Amino acid sequence: MRMHLTGAAAALLLFAGIGAVAAQDVVITPEQDTVIHEYVKKQPLASVKIPGxxxxxxxxxxxxxxxxxxxxxxxxxxxxxxDNRTVLVDPGTRKIVKVYD
Structure with a gap:
């Protein structure tokens, strides 16, 4: 019985970890994506180069x-x-969340 409970506890911790990772996923609705894409097209910026x-x-x-x-x-x-591609960035982590061509 003890082995069975340990396995159940491990499974519970695994699922909790998966939930925490999923909560950090980027969620942009299709409607937001369309509006963002239109906005960045109307507000062009000079392209920069970042080697590497x-x-x-x-x-x-x-x-x-x-x-x-x-x-x-x-x-x-x-x-x-x-490099002439618009990228959407999370300002907290500075990680790219979307690349527009």
């Missing part, structure tokens, strides 16, 4: 990169244009 940085979701940008506000309700993200 790949434009992938989850890549952290250096502190030297200036992030610009997305003036869209209920959107906390910022954006910047790197």
């Amino acid at each position: 940085v790949e434009l992938n979701i989850g890549t952290a940008l250096p502190d030297t990169v200036e992030l610009h506000e997305v003036k869209v309700p209920d959107v906390k993200y910022r954006y910047v244009v790197i």
Whole structure:
């Protein structure tokens, strides 16, 4: 019986951990994505080059990169244009959450 309870406790901890990771996922509704994409197209920025940085979701940008506000309700993200591609960035972690082509 003791082995059975230990397995159940381990499973519970595993599922709790998965829930914590899921809570950190980026959630942008399709409607927000459309509005954000239209906003950044209407507010063009000069493209910057950042040698050695790949434009992938989850890549952290250096502190030297200036992030610009997305003036869209209920959107906390910022954006910047790197190598002629617009990227949406979480300002707290500076990680890329979306890459627009």
